[in-house]
Amino acid sequence: MKIELSEYDAAWPGLYQRERERIVAALPDAELEHVGSTSVPGLAAKPLIDILLVVPDSDDEDAYVPALVEAGYCLRLREPGWYRHRLLKDSDPEVNLHVFSPTCEEVDRMMAFRDRLRTNAEDRAEYEAVKRELATRGWERVQDYADGKTRVVERIVLRALG
Known part of the structure; x- marks a missing residue:
C-alpha cells in the first residue's frame, strides 16, 4: 500500500x-478538536480529517455511538487496552473520529503535538520530512506507516510537554 500525501489544503x-x-x-455537548496533520497550516498530510471527541466515558458506547451512527459515522475500532480508544469513520470527506475519556493522557498529548507543530517551524519541518520519506515506501497497513512516525512524534511531544 502506498501512502499519498497532499500539500496543505486551505479547505481542510x-x-x-x-x-x-x-x-x-x-x-450537543460534544467536546471536539481538529487534530492530526490537516489541522496544521502548511503541513503536507493524507487528505483525512482527524477529529478528537472527548466524551464522559468512552467505554459507554450507548451514550454516543448510536447518535454518531445516525449522523453517518461507522464504528470501526475498539481499543480498550489503548486508552479505551474508539475510532469512528466516514468517507465524505474522509474522517477519523477518535474518541477518548476526559482523563486520558492521550488527549493532552494529541493537543500538545498539534499545538507544537502549529507554532514551531523546525519541528513541523522535521515531522514533514519523516512523513515524506515514509510515504515513499510500500506498507502492508496504514498503521505500519503511522508506527514509522512514532520516534519523531515522541520527540516532538516531549519538547511540547517539556
Missing part, C-alpha cells in the same frame, strides 16, 4: 468545521 479547516457541526447536531 472548513471541512473540519462542517463535520464539527454535524457531530454537535448529534451530540
